[in-house]
Amino acid sequence: MKLTTITSYKGGVSKSTTAIHLATFLSEHGTVLIVDCDKNRTAIAWAERGNLPFDVLAEKAAYKVLSDYDFAIIDTPANPDSNDLKELAEASDLLILPTLPDVVSLDPMLQTAENLKGTNYRALISIVPPMPNRDGEKLKAELLAAEFPVFDSMIRRSIGFSKAALAGKPVRDLTGGDRMAWQDYEKLGNEVLEALKDE
Numbered sequence: 001m002k003l004t005t006i007t008s009y010k011g012g013v014s015k016s017t018t019a020i021h022l023a024t025f026l027s028e029h030g031t032v033l034i035v036d037c038d039k040n041r042t043a044i045a046w047a048e049r050g051n052l053p054f055d056v057l058a059e060k061a062a063y064k065v066l067s068d069y070d071f072a073i074i075d076t077p078a079n080p081d082s083n084d085l086k087e088l089a090e091a092s093d094l095l096i097l098p099t100l101p102d103v104v105s106l107d108p109m110l111q112t113a114e115n116l117k118g119t120n121y122r123a124l125i126s127i128v129p130p131m132p133n134r135d136g137e138k139l140k141a142e143l144l145a146a147e148f149p150v151f152d153s154m155i156r157r158s159i160g161f162s163k164a165a166l167a168g169k170p171v172r173d174l175t176g177g178d179r180m181a182w183q184d185y186e187k188l189g190n191e192v193l194e195a196l197k198d199e
Contacts (some may be wrong), residue, residue: 001066002196004073005092007085010109011078013098014126016042017161019075020052021182022096024170025189027053030070035062038077050168083114094195095121101128101135101154106142113148120195123148124188126155153188156181 001179006019016036020043021031032054036043047056057065066072074088089095097112099105109123123143128136136154143150160178167174172182 001069002071002094003092004071004094004096004192004196005076005088005095005151006073006098007076007080007088007135008098009079009112010099010105012103013100014155015078015098016040016046016075017165018096018098018124018126018155018188019043019073020046020186021172021185022189023071023073023172024052025052025185026071026073026192029064029193031055031061031068032073033057033066033069033070035059035066035072035074036090038075043075046165046168048168049166052169055100058068085112086115086119090117093120094192095119096124096151096192097121098126099139101125101139103139103142106139106146106147109143110146111150114135121149122195122196123150124155125150126152127157128154129157151188151191153184153191155184156189 006015008015016038019034023034026032034043036056037059043056062159067139101110125136140150158181160174160181163178164171164174171179
C-alpha cells in the first residue's frame with residue numbers, strides 16, 4: 001500500500017479537491033481509499049452526493065482497513081500541528097503541499113520545508129489564474145530557486161470543481177469546458193505515480 005498525505009498550513013488551497021482528483025486518477029491503477037481527517041468532512045460530503053470510483057472514510061474507520069487498498073490518501077485538517085505533520089510525513093510515501101500562486105504563500109511553504117527535512121514532499125501550485133497572468137509560473141520559479149521540490153503540474157482555477165463537488169463526481173465526469181481541468185490532474189497523477197515508484 002502506498003500512502004500519500006495532502007496537507008497545508010493554509011485553508012482554501014484545494015486540499016480536498018486534490019485528494020478527490022488524485023484518488024480518481026489512482027483508481028485507474030488500483031484500489032484507493034481517502035482518509036478524511038478534515039473536520040469539515042469535505043471528501044465524505046463530496047462522496048455522499050454522488051458516485052466516486054474509490055472509497056472515502058473518516059480516520060477511525062479507515063485505519064482498520066487501510067492495508068486492504070493499493071493506495072491511500074490522507075486529507076488532513078488545515079494548519080496541522082508541526083509535530084503531527086512530521087509524523088505524517090515520516091509515515092507517508094509522499095507528502096503533497098498545495099499552495100496558492102501568490103507570494104504570501106511562499107513563506108509558509110519555506111517554513112513547512114524546515115519541518116519536513118528528510119521526507120519525500122513536493123509543493124503543488126493550485127487555483128492558478130488563466131494566462132496572461134503568470135503568478136503560477138513566478139511562484140514555481142521562486143520555489144525552485146529556493147530548492148523547494150515542486151510538481152511540474154499546476155492546477156488551474158476552474159468553475160468545474162464546484163460543479164463537480166455539487167454533483168458528487170470528479171471533473172473527469174463532467175462535459176465540455178468544465179472537464180478541462182481534468183488534464184491538470186492527469187498530469188499530476190502521472191508525476192505522483194513516478195514519485196511513488198521511487199519509494
